[in-house]
Amino acid sequence: MTTTRTLSVELLTRVEGEGSLHIVLRGDVAESVELRIFEPPRFFEGFLRGRSALETPDITARICGICPVAYQMSACGAVEDALGITVSDEIRSLRRLLYAGEWLESHLLHIFFLHAPDFLGYSDALAMAGDHPERVRAALRMKKAGNALVTAVGGREIHPINVKVGGFFRAPEREAVRSLAPELAWLRDEMASCIDWLASFEYPSLSTDHELVALRHETDYPYCEGRVVSSRGLDIAVTEYEDVFEEQQVSRSTALHSVIRERGGYVCGPLARLSLNQDHLRPAARDALKRSGLKLPCDNPFRSILARAVEVIQAADEAAALCARYEPPAACAVAVPLAAGVGRAATEAPRGLLFHRYELDDSGSLKSAKIVPPTSQNQKSIEDDLRVLAPELARLPEAEARVLAEHAIRNYDPCISCSTHFLELRIERQ
Amino acid sequence: MPTPKPKPKPKLAVIKLASCDGCQLSLLDCEDELLAVAGALDIAYFPEASSRLLKGPYDVTLVEGSVTTAADRERLAALRRESRLLITIGACATSGGIQALRNFQSYPELARSVYAHPEYLDSLATSSGVAEHIPVDYELRGCPVDKSQLLEVLIAALHGRAPRLPRHSVCLECKRRGVVCVTVAHGTPCLGPVTQTGCGALCPRFSRGCFGCFGPSDTPRVQALAPVLASVGATDTDVARLYGTFNVGAPAFGDEHRVRLPVVE
Numbered sequence: 001m002t003t004t005r006t007l008s009v010e011l012l013t014r015v016e017g018e019g020s021l022h023i024v025l026r027g028d029v030a031e032s033v034e035l036r037i038f039e040p041p042r043f044f045e046g047f048l049r050g051r052s053a054l055e056t057p058d059i060t061a062r063i064c065g066i067c068p069v070a071y072q073m074s075a076c077g078a079v080e081d082a083l084g085i086t087v088s089d090e091i092r093s094l095r096r097l098l099y100a101g102e103w104l105e106s107h108l109l110h111i112f113f114l115h116a117p118d119f120l121g122y123s124d125a126l127a128m129a130g131d132h133p134e135r136v137r138a139a140l141r142m143k144k145a146g147n148a149l150v151t152a153v154g155g156r157e158i159h160p161i162n163v164k165v166g167g168f169f170r171a172p173e174r175e176a177v178r179s180l181a182p183e184l185a186w187l188r189d190e191m192a193s194c195i196d197w198l199a200s201f202e203y204p205s206l207s208t209d210h211e212l213v214a215l216r217h218e219t220d221y222p223y224c225e226g227r228v229v230s231s232r233g234l235d236i237a238v239t240e241y242e243d244v245f246e247e248q249q250v251s252r253s254t255a256l257h258s259v260i261r262e263r264g265g266y267v268c269g270p271l272a273r274l275s276l277n278q279d280h281l282r283p284a285a286r287d288a289l290k291r292s293g294l295k296l297p298c299d300n301p302f303r304s305i306l307a308r309a310v311e312v313i314q315a316a317d318e319a320a321a322l323c324a325r326y327e328p329p330a331a332c333a334v335a336v337p338l339a340a341g342v343g344r345a346a347t348e349a350p351r352g353l354l355f356h357r358y359e360l361d362d363s364g365s366l367k368s369a370k371i372v373p374p375t376s377q378n379q380k381s382i383e384d385d386l387r388v389l390a391p392e393l394a395r396l397p398e399a400e401a402r403v404l405a406e407h408a409i410r411n412y413d414p415c416i417s418c419s420t421h422f423l424e425l426r427i428e429r430q
Numbered sequence: 431m432p433t434p435k436p437k438p439k440p441k442l443a444v445i446k447l448a449s450c451d452g453c454q455l456s457l458l459d460c461e462d463e464l465l466a467v468a469g470a471l472d473i474a475y476f477p478e479a480s481s482r483l484l485k486g487p488y489d490v491t492l493v494e495g496s497v498t499t500a501a502d503r504e505r506l507a508a509l510r511r512e513s514r515l516l517i518t519i520g521a522c523a524t525s526g527g528i529q530a531l532r533n534f535q536s537y538p539e540l541a542r543s544v545y546a547h548p549e550y551l552d553s554l555a556t557s558s559g560v561a562e563h564i565p566v567d568y569e570l571r572g573c574p575v576d577k578s579q580l581l582e583v584l585i586a587a588l589h590g591r592a593p594r595l596p597r598h599s600v601c602l603e604c605k606r607r608g609v610v611c612v613t614v615a616h617g618t619p620c621l622g623p624v625t626q627t628g629c630g631a632l633c634p635r636f637s638r639g640c641f642g643c644f645g646p647s648d649t650p651r652v653q654a655l656a657p658v659l660a661s662v663g664a665t666d667t668d669v670a671r672l673y674g675t676f677n678v679g680a681p682a683f684g685d686e687h688r689v690r691l692p693v694v695e
Contacts (some may be wrong), residue, residue, distance in 0.1 A: 013481040016451050040448040040498040041553055042529040046540040052671060058641065062528050062676065065452020065574060109458065113479060124480030126468045137465075144461035155636050156629075157459055158452040158574040159643075162636050169638040406481070 017416025070349030082343025090329030104146025167333030265380030268352030338364025447495030486512030526679030
């Protein structure tokens with residue numbers, strides 16, 4: 001006879017946005033696992049129709065307050081692709097600098113404020129500060145350095161105002177950027193000194209078999225450019241994205257699920273990026289990766305916190321170097337003559353691949369828009385992980401099962417605002 | 431003499447409706463002040479930051495996001511009852527946010543354009559600010575809010591006084607700071623004359639026109655700005671777009687957006 005037990009948690013916390021999880025356990029098998037995304041739909045793709053292509057960076061930034069730069073970069077990239085525009089190397093470097101700032105802000109928030117408390121048994125970073133005051137103070141200072149970088153290049157840390165199709169409204173001043181280099185170098189070294197601490201965490205065991213998907217560029221760790229590649233040999237141009245990936249709507253979610261045609265779910269984000277691009281790491285990041293003990297490709301999503309830490313070092317090191325030799329470009333934007341066309345771009349948001357596709361009419365107004373955020377791509381794999389964890393969840397007392405399930409969701413740093421709202425976690429046992 | 435029992439700290443709640451998370455993130459972005467905030471206030475309910483969720487009543491409740499679902503609309507009355515001070519943070523909670531663009535379109539058509547199965551959705555045909563549904567003690571503007579303004583609102587709440595925040599226009603802010611007028615000097619359309627400051631004239635300082643993040647200023651003279659925008663070549667469509675963003679739900683901006691929209695045949 002099967003014992004019937006019901007577990008419930010009202011609200012999933014320490015994620016950006018709110019949603020719900022519903023697990024039905026029969027014995028130690030998950031009969032169903034549904035990550036429910038209840039974020040009120042905001043219909044960006046609908047009201048973008050008829051807007052000027054030049055407005056897309058500012059409008060799509062408002063999809064997510066945590067990763068607005070990612071939306072701005074994918075928007076610029078898609079419009080520039082539609083119009084056949086290429087930006088200068090100086091503008092490319094400034095974009096990398098801005099994007100690095102966002103990775104720093106977002107990854108540091110996740111590592112120290114959202115994820116580390118799970119490993120150490122705290123409800124939040126402020127509670128953690130009671131026992132680890134120096135750690136939390138250093139984390140705040142590191143995060144502040146990331147914010148300062150986005151502010152210097154973008155004008156403000158949330159919803160930057162300096163980005164436009166073709167480049168920037170104004171080149172940041174030389175000294176404003178150069179003066180950031182020492183603090184970014186400090187950030188890199190401080191994060192490197194945290195690697196042993198992070199590596200000493202007790203990692204729940206979980207072995208997954210996800211296809212990993214990320215951008216890959218010939219020479220650089222990917223932000224805005226590259227081909228879409230996977231751990232199972234996928235290697236396509238961004239323009240072919242829609243031939244391979246498709247979105248599905250399910251009744252429980254206002255986020256559309258993204259799958260690889262005929263293969264199913266996949267994972268994007270730091271673990272995928274690192275697994276597919278480790279040869280492009282800078283020496284400081286490569287050293288940190290080695291010391292972290294992270295084996296790539298990594299099949300345990302709980303270890304994603306280490307991948308984020310390595311990416312913090314990568315981003316801080318590159319940003320410090322770019323800042324130290326920064327000269328304001330003579331032209332901070334290229335001309336953008338509007339015309340009809342279809343454009344696509346994918347960039348690497350902190351949480352993973354962010355795809356935009358726009359269709360422009362001859363006045364440069366949008367006829368259609370399609371946006372695929374990283375969390376809707378990871379959603380299916382998050383559910384798969386919880387299915388794999390089912391025997392463990394069934395074995396644990398209610399409170400601990402709840403903590404483990406939430407922890408497993410946080411591995412992906414889900415950005416539910418990009419796609420969601422009310423996350424209510426309820427586990428039913430039958 | 432026995433030590434007097436310390437007074438319990440005022441309880442803070444941070445609530446999210448339809449939004450991007452950016453305004454509540456502003457609180458976590460106060461890196462220099464966050465520990466002091468946590469020292470002065472008991473952060474009792476802030477799901478984005480903590481798994482410790484205490485029940486109300488709360489002394490101060492910050493609400494981010496607009497009202498776009500029946501469930502959220504129904505949640506507000508209880509939220510008001512359990513909040514001594516209820517403060518909206520940001521353009522969404524104050525005027526409905528960019529998602530209020532739906533108020534100017536056919537909602538069923540909009541829903542169909544994004545979702546194959548709009549019948550799965552629980553969504554209202556309009557997006558509105560919180561004060562349209564319940565009394566609100568203070569509305570903090572911005573898309574996103576400004577960190578120092580957010581701190582001023584919290585400090586004012588702690589001291590039981592009204593926040594001291596400017597209501598004048600971005601245009602006046604430029605004059606005070608000696609920022610060259612982007613409209614006069616470069617012919618760039620700018621909403622600075624009708625938009626409330628709070629950003630410190632950020633966009634003009636970056637050589638771009640204001641696009642209205644902080645919503646209408648006190649007595650915005652939208653009609654007076656119209657010929658100025660026209661004189662630098664802004665068409666009706668340009669003007670409709672300029673007003674049709676994050677504060678389109680604010681009447682002064684929304685009305686101008688509506689009248690400038692091209693007539694659909």
